[in-house]
Amino acid sequence: MKVFKNIASTCIKCAKCIPDCSSYQFYRDEVHSPRGFLELISQYEKGSLRLDSNLQEVMDTCLLCNHCVSNCPISIPIDSLIQEIRTKQKISLSKRIYFFLLRHSVLKKFVFKFFAFLPPCEIKHKDSALWNLRFSRSFFLDSHPKSIASSKQGGQKKVAIFAGCLINYNYPHIGKSLLKVLDSFGVDVLLPKQECCGAPTYFSGDIQTSIFLVKKNLLYFEEIIDLVDAILIPEATCASVMLKDWQKILSFDEKNQEWILLLKKIQDKMFIATEWIYKFCDFSGIRKSKKRVTYHDSCHACKVLQITKEPREIIKSGFELIEMSDSSSCCGFGGIEVQNNNFEFSRAIGVKKIRDIQQTNAQIVSAECNACKTQIDYLLKKDQSNVIFYHPIELLEQMLERKDIVQ
Numbered sequence: 001m002k003v004f005k006n007i008a009s010t011c012i013k014c015a016k017c018i019p020d021c022s023s024y025q026f027y028r029d030e031v032h033s034p035r036g037f038l039e040l041i042s043q044y045e046k047g048s049l050r051l052d053s054n055l056q057e058v059m060d061t062c063l064l065c066n067h068c069v070s071n072c073p074i075s076i077p078i079d080s081l082i083q084e085i086r087t088k089q090k091i092s093l094s095k096r097i098y099f100f101l102l103r104h105s106v107l108k109k110f111v112f113k114f115f116a117f118l119p120p121c122e123i124k125h126k127d128s129a130l131w132n133l134r135f136s137r138s139f140f141l142d143s144h145p146k147s148i149a150s151s152k153q154g155g156q157k158k159v160a161i162f163a164g165c166l167i168n169y170n171y172p173h174i175g176k177s178l179l180k181v182l183d184s185f186g187v188d189v190l191l192p193k194q195e196c197c198g199a200p201t202y203f204s205g206d207i208q209t210s211i212f213l214v215k216k217n218l219l220y221f222e223e224i225i226d227l228v229d230a231i232l233i234p235e236a237t238c239a240s241v242m243l244k245d246w247q248k249i250l251s252f253d254e255k256n257q258e259w260i261l262l263l264k265k266i267q268d269k270m271f272i273a274t275e276w277i278y279k280f281c282d283f284s285g286i287r288k289s290k291k292r293v294t295y296h297d298s299c300h301a302c303k304v305l306q307i308t309k310e311p312r313e314i315i316k317s318g319f320e321l322i323e324m325s326d327s328s329s330c331c332g333f334g335g336i337e338v339q340n341n342n343f344e345f346s347r348a349i350g351v352k353k354i355r356d357i358q359q360t361n362a363q364i365v366s367a368e369c370n371a372c373k374t375q376i377d378y379l380l381k382k383d384q385s386n387v388i389f390y391h392p393i394e395l396l397e398q399m400l401e402r403k404d405i406v407q
């Protein structure tokens with residue numbers, strides 16, 4: 001089913017979307033700009049352009065950062081149109097193998113465990129953040145009980161956590177921080193079964209796998225939704241896909257109306273983690289640290305979910321917050337395609353972010369997105385920087401424990 005029809009040709013060519021576009025900032029030509037992408041899509045829809053490898057290469061330079069959509073005066077869903085074009089593109093063999101694993105979670109775990117025990121040099125296939133990402137030997141969801149009662153007493157709330165793949169397989173310490181924070185606030189926790197949210201498959205145009213993953217997750221959530229006050233998602237990309245894209249994914253098949261009703265019931269209780277903690281937990285009165293923190297607004301948190309105040313308020317309660325210039329500019333991570341085949345482009349965008357971070361003189365950089373963490377961590381290390389990346393939930397955990405986190 002085609003979700004967006006003839007929208008590309010409604011562009012009034014005002015160019016307001018162009019200056020903030022990461023792709024345009026690197027390539028500096030009209031073709032690699034939102035307006036250029038729309039023109040190509042419009043020509044493709046009219047039948048005067050074929051979706052060949054050249055067009056695919058151009059479309060793959062869009063980082064789906066959403067900046068153009070928020071700048072467009074007539075709200076053309078440029079990112080969604082590009083995603084829709086990607087559903088017609090050929091999916092590379094490496095991605096098809098990865099997406100096959102996402103559909104087969106037992107095999108996926110086995111393969112990720114294998115990677116965790118490989119020497120790091122074996123998987124440093126390319127000089128990109130993704131290829132240098134390490135797998136944990138102890139996965140977050142496997143190393144905790146499914147139900148965790150808070151050690152604090154009295155009338156507590158209960159939440160479920162959707163960890164997301166990066167926390168589950170690569171950064172389990174962030175999940176552990178969230179458990180400790182929730183325990184401090186007297187919140188009981190459920191860790192339901194869960195699959196990938198579908199971000200990599202959806203952004204790459206594999207709609208069938210995306211639908212499969214969304215439905216599996218909905219079935220798991222249906223079992224626990226009446227038992228919890230909220231489902232917390234400590235990861236902006238997953239939260240954005242679950243809250244804003246799952247309905248679009250299901251809408252690719254007209255027979256999914258029942259699933260969309262179930263989704264709406266579950267979505268009412270979904271929150272990016274800092275939003276829920278800011279609304280429902282009292283984190284005032286925490287001892288201030290002298291450490292300086294700067295905050296990076298991940299594209300999915302600020303442009304899609306409009307979450308900017310909540311993580312800042314949490315950080316400000318325990319640290320000195322210093323704003324970097326252009327905090328909402330994209331870090332350049334860009335997903336599998338960019339990390340695999342266009343990492344020079346990704347790095348060029350990321351290096352600007354690293355400079356902006358360093359100019360603040362902050363000792364810590366924070367963001368509620370683990371794809372951004374992967375990119376920023378990698379580039380900071382390459383730059384031999386002393387700045388350390390912490391998720392806002394890790395900072396909150398440290399505040400609650402009153403530890404000084406940077407020596």
Ligand code: SF4
Nearest residue numbers: 021062063065066068
């Ligand atoms: S989503 Fe981001 S990279 Fe893609 S066209 Fe829009 S501004 Fe450019």
Ligand code: SF4
Nearest residue numbers: 011012014015017072
């Ligand atoms: S801001 Fe919107 S209307 Fe203006 S050129 Fe960009 S896509 Fe077209």
